[in-house]
Structure formats: C-alpha cells, structure tokens
Amino acid sequence: MAPKPLPPRLPETDLTRHRRLRDQGSLERAELEAILDAGFVCHLGVVVEGRPLVVPTVYGRDERELYLHGSVASRSLAGDLPVCVTVTHIDGLVLARSVFEHGVNYRSAMIHGIARKVTDPEEKLEGLRRLTEHATPGQWSYARRPNRKELAATTLLALSLEEASVKIRSGAPDDGDGPDAELGLWAGVLPLTSVWGEPVADPALPSGTAVPGHIARRAGTRHA
Numbered sequence: 775m776a777p778k779p780l781p782p783r784l785p786e787t788d789l790t791r792h793r794r795l796r797d798q799g800s801l802e803r804a805e806l807e808a809i810l811d812a813g814f815v816c817h818l819g820v821v822v823e824g825r826p827l828v829v830p831t832v833y834g835r836d837e838r839e840l841y842l843h844g845s846v847a848s849r850s851l852a853g854d855l856p857v858c859v860t861v862t863h864i865d866g867l868v869l870a871r872s873v874f875e876h877g878v879n880y881r882s883a884m885i886h887g888i889a890r891k892v893t894d895p896e897e898k899l900e901g902l903r904r905l906t907e908h909a910t911p912g913q914w915s916y917a918r919r920p921n922r923k924e925l926a927a928t929t930l931l932a933l934s935l936e937e938a939s940v941k942i943r944s945g946a947p948d949d950g951d952g953p954d955a956e957l958g959l960w961a962g963v964l965p966l967t968s969v970w971g972e973p974v975a976d977p978a979l980p981s982g983t984a985v986p987g988h989i990a991r992r993a994g995t996r997h998a
C-alpha cells in the first residue's frame with residue numbers, strides 16, 4: 775500500500791514553531807517543496823562527538839524524504855542521529871535608511887528529524903537517482919551509474935520532510951514610513967540572481983564531443 779501523502783500544512787511543533795520574525799513564516803508545504811526544488815545544496819547540522827558540525831552537501835528528494843549522500847567514512851552521515859538541515863536562497867540585499875533595518879530577502883527551509891541510513895540496495899539506488907536528477911535532470915540516464923563497489927563506498931541518508939519550517943522575506947525595507955524616511959537617503963533592494971553559465975568542456979574530451987541537450991539547455995536559466 776502506498777504511504778499516505780504528507781499533510782499540505784506544515785506542523786507547528788516545539789521544534790518548528792517560529793519564535794522571532796513570525797510574520798516571515800509559512801505553513802504551506804508547497805512553499806517548502808518550492809524552496810527545496812529551487813536549490814540542490816543544503817547545510818546538514820549534526821552533533822558529532824559532542825560538538826556541532828554543519829556540513830554543506832547536495833540533496834535530492836521525493837514526496838516524503840530528503841536524500842543526502844557521501845562517503846561511508848563521513849561522521850556527519852552516521853545515521854540514526856537527530857539532524858537539522860537548512861536550505862537557503864538569497865534573493866537580494868535589503869538596504870534600508872538605517873543600518874539596524876538592513877536585511878536580506880530570502881527563502882529558507884529548515885527540516886528537523888532523525889536521519890535514517892538507507893541499506894536496501896534498490897532503495898539506495900533510487901535515492902541516488904533522485905539526488906543526481908535533482909541537481910542535473912537527465913544525468914542519471916546519461917552518465918554511468920554506480921557499480922557495486924561505488925555503492926558500498928557510499929552512505930545514503932533519508933530524512934523525513936514531515937517536521938519542517940519555512941521562512942520567506944520579500945519586498946522593500948521596513949523603514950519607509952518611519953522617521954528615517956526624512957533623511958533623504960536612497961533605500962531599496964539590490965536583487966541577486968544565480969543563473970547557469972555556458973558549459974565548459976573537459977579539456978580531456980576528444981574534440982567534437984557534443985554537449986548533451988539536457989546540459990546545454992540549462993545555460994542562461996535558473997535552477998528549478
């Protein structure tokens with residue numbers, strides 16, 4: 775039987791309840807999914823030997839879980855540990871009249887849970903497919919897939935998307951209607967966009983090797 779889909783509203787738990795800047799919070803799961811799909815790098819926070827470790831790493835997902843992978847030697851990927859994963863997109867700098875009101879326009883997500891080590895070989899391969907396709911759609915069927923030895927050297931963690939939170943800031947600075955508006959200073963937003971560039975061929979390639987369409991097509995587009 776197929777598992778039940780996760781509820782469309784994010785749960786407000788002791789971990790996910792926003793305590794500050796609550797107006798920037800969203801409880802829409804669709805917003806969480808949009809943030810996850812707009813990126814492919816997260817920060818994995820985990821306590822290792824009593825100290826916090828925050829590791830940048832790539833991810834993929836399905837409807838229920840986030841997938842993270844790495845070397846079997848990675849201490850941050852031990853599994854069965856409480857973790858906190860964040861994904862952040864910067865949309866611009868908010869330049870206010872006062873330094874105090876300066877800020878960032880952003881979309882961010884935080885996922886809390888106990889990461890599970892995936893051991894079933896088929897599930898592991900499917901998780902790795904999701905991860906590869908999340909960063910580069912089309913690449914799983916183009917590139918050589920992992921062999922048995924490579925699979926054995928790879929840890930795959932799955933983290934439920936159940937307990938997660940979202941925060942989004944957009945728009946102008948907040949001091950346009952305060953006393954600082956009289957200062958006569960420029961204020962506004964300096965937008966920031968990340969766009970894929972033209973593919974750069976490996977110099978080791980035989981000349982004339984064509985760039986596959988699924989890669990060439992991305993030049994000039996944003997990740998989504």
Ligand SMILES: Cc1cc2nc3c(=O)[nH]c(=O)nc-3n(C[C@H](O)[C@H](O)[C@H](O)COP(=O)(O)OP(=O)(O)OC[C@H]3O[C@@H](n4cnc5c(N)ncnc54)[C@H](O)[C@@H]3O)c2cc1C
Nearest residue numbers: 789790791792793794795862878880882883884939940941
């Ligand atoms: C690019 C960027 C820059 C920022 N710069 C600053 C800054 O300079 N100073 C500052 O005070 N704040 C900044 N923030 C906001 C910051 O991330 C926190 O939301 C805020 O500081 C509240 O922190 P807290 O510890 O009081 O969180 P709490 O409100 O106590 O957090 C409770 C729960 O809310 C959720 N939550 C909190 N923050 C986020 C988030 N960003 N995204 C998703 N879920 C979240 C989590 O589930 C968390 O466990 C920035 C955010 C981004 C994305």
